[in-house]
Amino acid sequence: MSHKQAKWQRQQLKRERREIQVRLAEQLRLLEKRCRDFDEGDWEEAVDIATRLRVIFHPGSKTKRPSILQSIDAEKVPILSSIEHRDHANGILSMSGGLYRQTFGKNENGPYYELRTIFGDSFYKSEVPADQWWNAVAEVKGDEVGNPGRYVYRRVDVVKGIAEHDGGAHLANQLPESHGVLTRPGGLVKITIGKEVNAQIIPVVGVHLAMLRQIAYEVLNSPALIKLSNPEKKKLP
Numbered sequence: 001m002s003h004k005q006a007k008w009q010r011q012q013l014k015r016e017r018r019e020i021q022v023r024l025a026e027q028l029r030l031l032e033k034r035c036r037d038f039d040e041g042d043w044e045e046a047v048d049i050a051t052r053l054r055v056i057f058h059p060g061s062k063t064k065r066p067s068i069l070q071s072i073d074a075e076k077v078p079i080l081s082s083i084e085h086r087d088h089a090n091g092i093l094s095m096s097g098g099l100y101r102q103t104f105g106k107n108e109n110g111p112y113y114e115l116r117t118i119f120g121d122s123f124y125k126s127e128v129p130a131d132q133w134w135n136a137v138a139e140v141k142g143d144e145v146g147n148p149g150r151y152v153y154r155r156v157d158v159v160k161g162i163a164e165h166d167g168g169a170h171l172a173n174q175l176p177e178s179h180g181v182l183t184r185p186g187g188l189v190k191i192t193i194g195k196e197v198n199a200q201i202i203p204v205v206g207v208h209l210a211m212l213r214q215i216a217y218e219v220l221n222s223p224a225l226i227k228l229s230n231p232e233k234k235k236l237p
Contacts, residue, residue, distance in 0.1 A: 094142030
């Protein structure tokens with residue numbers, strides 16, 4: 001290869017990389033917009049949030065649907081993690097609440113319960129290479145009476161499950177059991193209000209959505225990823 005050809009090839013690779021960085025910036029912009037709409041009450045945006053995350057992070061082959069990060073060899077870019085990193089669930093019987101917060105209390109109207117996304121109010125913060133972050137364990141549902149089975153959920157499982165199985169006309173018997181447990185009211189969390197004979201068991205709705213929103217928060221608050229999309233761009237809100 002001549003010097004001129006090598007120079008042209010370097011310039012071409014640089015242009016291609018910049019085009020992919022522009023795509024990343026657009027995906028982050030749309031992700032931020034969908035999150036804003038979600039926070040204002042439009043839960044149907046969850047599917048689009050999940051789809052944007054999948055496009056950025058979920059690897060394919062180099063020639064067939066690679067992720068954006070894979071396309072520019074940036075799978076090690078540091079991503080904010082709100083939970084202690086675990087790459088497997090060996091020996092863990094149950095693990096919950098890392099990507100969401102539960103509040104129990106009592107006021108003049110009686111007992112109350114609140115499920116919410118943590119956002120920046122997490123007890124733990126670190127940065128993890130994107131490929132490890134994507135595959136890290138986020139929730140482990142233990143085997144229990146009346147709700148048998150042990151299920152391990154990584155960030156990829158939450159995001160892909162919502163992107164691929166929510167928002168459309170899916171037959172219940174065609175959904176993976178693990179996703180059914182993830183999204184079913186009470187599948188991950190049930191609360192008991194009252195005591196003894198007056199106790200009520202209430203299935204909590206939307207735990208998977210709170211988890212998804214926290215995953216998106218982590219992404220939008222990862223400075224290295226934002227810089228990768230545009231070196232001049234400041235951190236998104």
